[in-house]
Amino acid sequence: MIQVRYFASLRERIGRDTDSVEATRVRTVADVWQVLHPQQPMPANTLCAVNMDYVDPSSPVTDGDEVAFFPPVTGG
Amino acid sequence: MIQVRYFASLRERIGRDTDSVEATRVRTVADVWQVLHPQQPMPANTLCAVNMDYVDPSSPVTDGDEVAFFPPVTGG
Amino acid sequence: MKIDITDRPFDPWQCIQTHQRDALEPGSHGAMTVFVGSMRDFNEGDEVQAMELEHYPGMTERFLQRLADEAGQRWSLLDLLIVHRVGYLQPGDPIVLVAVWSAHRLDAYEANRFLMEALKSRAPFWKKEQTSCGPRWVEKNTPGYGA
Amino acid sequence: MKIDITDRPFDPWQCIQTHQRDALEPGSHGAMTVFVGSMRDFNEGDEVQAMELEHYPGMTERFLQRLADEAGQRWSLLDLLIVHRVGYLQPGDPIVLVAVWSAHRLDAYEANRFLMEALKSRAPFWKKEQTSCGPRWVEKNTPGYGA
Numbered sequence: 001m002i003q004v005r006y007f008a009s010l011r012e013r014i015g016r017d018t019d020s021v022e023a024t025r026v027r028t029v030a031d032v033w034q035v036l037h038p039q040q041p042m043p044a045n046t047l048c049a050v051n052m053d054y055v056d057p058s059s060p061v062t063d064g065d066e067v068a069f070f071p072p073v074t075g076g
Numbered sequence: 077m078i079q080v081r082y083f084a085s086l087r088e089r090i091g092r093d094t095d096s097v098e099a100t101r102v103r104t105v106a107d108v109w110q111v112l113h114p115q116q117p118m119p120a121n122t123l124c125a126v127n128m129d130y131v132d133p134s135s136p137v138t139d140g141d142e143v144a145f146f147p148p149v150t151g152g
Numbered sequence: 153m154k155i156d157i158t159d160r161p162f163d164p165w166q167c168i169q170t171h172q173r174d175a176l177e178p179g180s181h182g183a184m185t186v187f188v189g190s191m192r193d194f195n196e197g198d199e200v201q202a203m204e205l206e207h208y209p210g211m212t213e214r215f216l217q218r219l220a221d222e223a224g225q226r227w228s229l230l231d232l233l234i235v236h237r238v239g240y241l242q243p244g245d246p247i248v249l250v251a252v253w254s255a256h257r258l259d260a261y262e263a264n265r266f267l268m269e270a271l272k273s274r275a276p277f278w279k280k281e282q283t284s285c286g287p288r289w290v291e292k293n294t295p296g297y298g299a
Numbered sequence: 300m301k302i303d304i305t306d307r308p309f310d311p312w313q314c315i316q317t318h319q320r321d322a323l324e325p326g327s328h329g330a331m332t333v334f335v336g337s338m339r340d341f342n343e344g345d346e347v348q349a350m351e352l353e354h355y356p357g358m359t360e361r362f363l364q365r366l367a368d369e370a371g372q373r374w375s376l377l378d379l380l381i382v383h384r385v386g387y388l389q390p391g392d393p394i395v396l397v398a399v400w401s402a403h404r405l406d407a408y409e410a411n412r413f414l415m416e417a418l419k420s421r422a423p424f425w426k427k428e429q430t431s432c433g434p435r436w437v438e439k440n441t442p443g444y445g446a
Contacts, residue, residue, distance in 0.1 A: 008206050008278035009289040052211035054274070068208060074290040075205070075236065075277025076189050076248045076268060084353050084425035085436040128358035130421070144355060150437040151352070151383065151424025152336050152395045152415060165312035178391025179340030185411075186333035187404065193326030244325025256441060257334065257419075261412055264332075268404060294403060 002061055004032060007070035010046065023063035030057035032067050045072050078137055080108060083146035086122065099139035106133035108143050121148050153224070153232050155216045157207065159239035164188045164249040171233045176253060181230050183257040185264040187250045193243035195290070198283040203241040208276035212236075219270050223252075226266070227259040234267065236277065300371070300379050302363045304354065306386035311335045311396040318380045323400055328377050330404040332411040334397045340390035342437070345430040350388040355423035359383075366417050370399075373413070374406040381414065383424065 004019040011017050019036050026032050029050060033042045048055050049068040061067055080095040087093050095112050102108050105126060109118045124131055125144040137143055154171060168186065191203055216234055223229060235249040250267045254260040272293045279290040301318060315333065338350055363381055370376065382396040397414045401407040419440045426437040 005208070007208055007276065008280070012289075049208075049211060049276075052208070052214050068211070070208070070276060071278065071289070072292050073272075073274060073276050074279045074293050075207070075275050076272035076293065081355070083355055083423065084427070088436075125355075125358060125423075128355070128361050144358070146355070146423060147425065147436070148439050149419075149421060149423050150426045150440050151354070151422050152419035152440065165316055169312055179338070182337060182339045184333075184335045184337070186331075186335075187407070188331045188333075189404065190329060190331070191326065192329045192402070255339070257336065257415060260334070261408075261415075265408055268408075272404075 001063065002026065002032060003066045004036065005066065005068040007068065009071050010043070010069055023061070023065075026061055028057065029055060029059050029061055029067055032061060033057070033069065042069070043071070046070070047072065077139065078102065078108060079142045080112065081142065081144040083144065085147050086119070086145055099137070099141075102137055104133065105131060105135050105137055105143055108137060109133070109145065118145070119147070122146070123148065153220055154234070155213060155220060156233075156235045157212060157216075157238055158235065159237070161241075161245055162235055162237065162249070164235070164246050164251075167233065167235050167249060168251050171231075171251070172253075175231055181253040182255050183260040184251060184253045185257075185260040186252075187248070187264055187268050188246055189248040189268075191241050191243050191245045191247055195281060195283075198281075198285055200243060200281045200283050202243075202282040204280040204282075205238045205241060205247070206278045206280070207236075207238045212276050215275050216271065219267055219275075222270075223263045223267055227254065227263040228256070229254050229259060229263055232263070232267070234271075236271075236275075238277070300367055301381070302360060302367060303380075303382045304356075304359060304363075304385055305382065306384070308388075308392055309382055309384065309396070311382070311393050311398075314380065314382050314396060315398050318378075318398070319400075322378055328400040329402050330407040331398060331400045332404075332407040333399075334395070334411055334415050335393055336395040336415075338388050338390050338392045338394055342428060342430075345428075345432055347390060347428045347430050349390075349429040351427040351429075352385045352388060352394070353425045353427065354383075354385045359423050362422050363418065366414055366422075369417075370410045370414055374401065374410040375403070376401050376406060376410055379410070379414070381418075383418075383422075385424070 230253040233251040377400040380398040
């Protein structure tokens, strides 16, 4: 299973903070989004992380990974 | 009269912290040094001020001015 | 080196003094730089009454730790301290503290600026403002350098 | 804006807190930068036991005031504080404090760096070190940027 997390405005837009996907259904981070949100393209400025490292949407995912989607950061 | 001040290592080298020169004897800052230290050229890195503003040695001086000579600064 | 993410208000000057007392020898550091970012009571022309600061627990710490390591490799540093607030903030509250100790000022300035720029552009924190016109997410940090 | 030349030891964090409390509204400033230069117990490979800091009373204040004015013209600043020690110092003693308050970090960083570079290269202060090999005048400050 792949655990999925959403943060900030993206979390609010989606209406929940976590999801999960069967690892066999997805190959990349972009697939994870696509499977979970088939009607909703990933917003243009969305940032992606796998296991808490920034990655491109084309990066591979494997069973047990934590994938995160979030908007541009605004800390500091 | 022109009041002259020395600071730091230059003050120690000269052995006093003030001098004075008759205004009629000098036209520029360089003249002030020359009149007071005829045997001793101004050290190459000496900084000069007239009335507490940095100036070139070629700058004019007039009666009542305070002229200062000092080495490179090392504050902060 | 210390990195602290806290949901309680913090006093940057107290944090610096405590860290300096515990971690640094007096006489060892010639130069230190500090950046403190605080919550303003206005933004984009609107009054801001309160703020919520969200982060990604785990990733945020990991990201800041890497930044600190990178700064330590790029510049000659004696120590550094990063404190970042999360949770509910009031105007005037400190949000972020970056303190850098070095032998020389160039390293202290450059590393501090690097840490803040990287933190603001990439560390996973998000601000939600409570304004007189309702709540809103801050969409984008102002670019610092080279923009 | 405050410029202070003092022959007494000062606590930079106390100076900042006092100035901030007296001169700045909480919530007004989003960014502040601080530089603190302290006396190290070594220099050029030698142990330094004490230091004497000479200045040119009158010209030093005038020079720092002009620097502060220039910084205020070049950057968007809310306030600034410069404290510089003179007289007899012990290792670990703060020598100089430059604190800059602004709405935005770029102004706070740039103005602070400008003030420190100009202070170090042109403000009439001179250091004389008491080392294990006797007293010596520091001949030249290390260049900061562009050197």
